[in-house]
Amino acid sequence: MPAVQLLGELDTVLNGLSSRMREWYGVHFPEMGHRVREHSDYAKIIIKMGDKENITAQGLMEMTLKKKDAERIEEAKETTVGADFDDIDMRIVQEYAQRTLDLYQYREDLISYITLVSNEVAPNVAYIAGPVLGAKLLEKAGGLKRLGMMPSSTVQVLGAEKAMFRAIKSNARPPKHGLLYQHPYVNGAPRNRRGNRARSLAAKIAIAARADLFSGDFIAEELVAQLVDF
Amino acid sequence: MPAVQLLGELDTVLNGLSSRMREWYGVHFPEMGHRVREHSDYAKIIIKMGDKENITAQGLMEMTLKKKDAERIEEAKETTVGADFDDIDMRIVQEYAQRTLDLYQYREDLISYITLVSNEVAPNVAYIAGPVLGAKLLEKAGGLKRLGMMPSSTVQVLGAEKAMFRAIKSNARPPKHGLLYQHPYVNGAPRNRRGNRARSLAAKIAIAARADLFSGDFIAEELVAQLVDF
Numbered sequence: 001m002p003a004v005q006l007l008g009e010l011d012t013v014l015n016g017l018s019s020r021m022r023e024w025y026g027v028h029f030p031e032m033g034h035r036v037r038e039h040s041d042y043a044k045i046i047i048k049m050g051d052k053e054n055i056t057a058q059g060l061m062e063m064t065l066k067k068k069d070a071e072r073i074e075e076a077k078e079t080t081v082g083a084d085f086d087d088i089d090m091r092i093v094q095e096y097a098q099r100t101l102d103l104y105q106y107r108e109d110l111i112s113y114i115t116l117v118s119n120e121v122a123p124n125v126a127y128i129a130g131p132v133l134g135a136k137l138l139e140k141a142g143g144l145k146r147l148g149m150m151p152s153s154t155v156q157v158l159g160a161e162k163a164m165f166r167a168i169k170s171n172a173r174p175p176k177h178g179l180l181y182q183h184p185y186v187n188g189a190p191r192n193r194r195g196n197r198a199r200s201l202a203a204k205i206a207i208a209a210r211a212d213l214f215s216g217d218f219i220a221e222e223l224v225a226q227l228v229d230f
Numbered sequence: 231m232p233a234v235q236l237l238g239e240l241d242t243v244l245n246g247l248s249s250r251m252r253e254w255y256g257v258h259f260p261e262m263g264h265r266v267r268e269h270s271d272y273a274k275i276i277i278k279m280g281d282k283e284n285i286t287a288q289g290l291m292e293m294t295l296k297k298k299d300a301e302r303i304e305e306a307k308e309t310t311v312g313a314d315f316d317d318i319d320m321r322i323v324q325e326y327a328q329r330t331l332d333l334y335q336y337r338e339d340l341i342s343y344i345t346l347v348s349n350e351v352a353p354n355v356a357y358i359a360g361p362v363l364g365a366k367l368l369e370k371a372g373g374l375k376r377l378g379m380m381p382s383s384t385v386q387v388l389g390a391e392k393a394m395f396r397a398i399k400s401n402a403r404p405p406k407h408g409l410l411y412q413h414p415y416v417n418g419a420p421r422n423r424r425g426n427r428a429r430s431l432a433a434k435i436a437i438a439a440r441a442d443l444f445s446g447d448f449i450a451e452e453l454v455a456q457l458v459d460f
Contacts, residue, residue, distance in 0.1 A: 002250065002253055002254040003254075003322065005250065005253075006250050006254065006326070009247070016239055016242075016243060017239070017243065020235065020236050020239050023232055088343065088346070092340065095336060095339060096236070096340075099332055099336045102329055103329055103333075106325060106329045109322065109325060110322065113318065113322045116318070
């Protein structure tokens with residue numbers, strides 16, 4: 001479904017827009033940047049408070065910032081090296097932050113939508129892989145029918161085609177995971193366990209896809225129970 | 231100013247978002263795509279009419295489409311190979327189109343802002359180069375002070391540094407224009423005249439920048455009058 005490709009595109013777009021936002025507002029109040037990790041929080045602060053004069057620890061804490069960070073930001077106002085912005089500068093930055101935040105909110109909608117569709121089309125795969133990764137796997141495979149027909153060794157390296165072909169051509173080591181790397185079961189494991197985890201996960205996903213394709217029974221919980229430390 | 235870089239970034243972003251929008255809505259009504267050139271028009275149609283069932287020639291003409299295109303689109307509804315979208319599919323596509331359109335509108339705001347700043351900082355340059363290109367030249371040069379100190383031969387190839395260095399290294403022909411290619415005076419000329427036009431334009435811009443930097447007098451109209459066929 002195009003929604004999955006769009007999600008990838010949106011993430012790239014949002015990263016670009018957000019760094020530009022930080023760069024721009026950073027001219028005004030550079031010291032704030034590294035204390036506000038989330039781009040969407042950063043946008044909210046700009047929209048709500050605008051000029052650094054209006055930024056208070058209290059206000060920041062109401063926006064879910066930690067007390068320590070909020071206080072440090074307020075303190076930084078005293079010694080900041082940032083430039084003043086006039087009203088029009090500030091307005092244009094605030095509008096920009098608003099558009100960026102709107103897109104972040106749309107991203108959430110899109111994820112709900114993908115979740116809905118995944119759960120409907122392939123509930124077993126969605127349960128094990130998570131709805132977004134599940135949708136990505138379906139997309140990459142070219143649909144549920146194809147995913148259900150794939151050997152689990154192919155599922156394991158879906159999305160790593162480039163590395164796979166390179167390995168075949170040059171006799172290098174084959175990739176251990178492609179899209180599956182995005183699953184916390186894989187990327188949350190110690191480095192030397194990741195290949196192993198990806199293989200086990202792929203095996204269960206392959207079975208899950210077949211269940212979604214042929215029987216429609218919900219067997220995902222049992223499959224997950226068979227994975228050590230899932 | 232970061233606004234200029236942002237404009238470049240926005241253009242890239244908008245292209246990406248727009249092609250994804252066309253791809254997605256195209257699943258529903260592929261025949262519409264090539265009759266609606268402007269991405270923002272395409273977005274407006276999706277937002278306003280949604281399902282292809284609701285698209286009428288009348289409605290399209292109210293949105294500035296030409297009669298012929300509008301009628302052809304309405305006709306295409308009869309024979310379309312597009313798939314049906316259910317309400318939720320359509321809603322998520324419409325929201326997407328709305329967010330894209332919002333960004334197009336923000337792009338307009340940003341251009342007004344850049345125009346305002348350019349006219350204030352460097353009115354002579356803004357008049358000759360146009361406010362957006364003027365701002366890009368200032369950005370590339372590193373400010374009015376630097377632009378005003380540049381020989382016009384450097385102004386001519388601003389933004390073509392890569393080609394310039396390649397030419398120096400490999401004895402290839404030097405570039406005829408960089409950013410100045412964006413000016414209609416250059417890109418609107420026949421191919422074999424563009425280098426010449428870029429050189430003349432650069433000469434006037436270099437003088438304009440000096441006027442902005444040192445005297446503040448508005449001499450841009452006179453400078454433009456000296457350019458043949460401007």
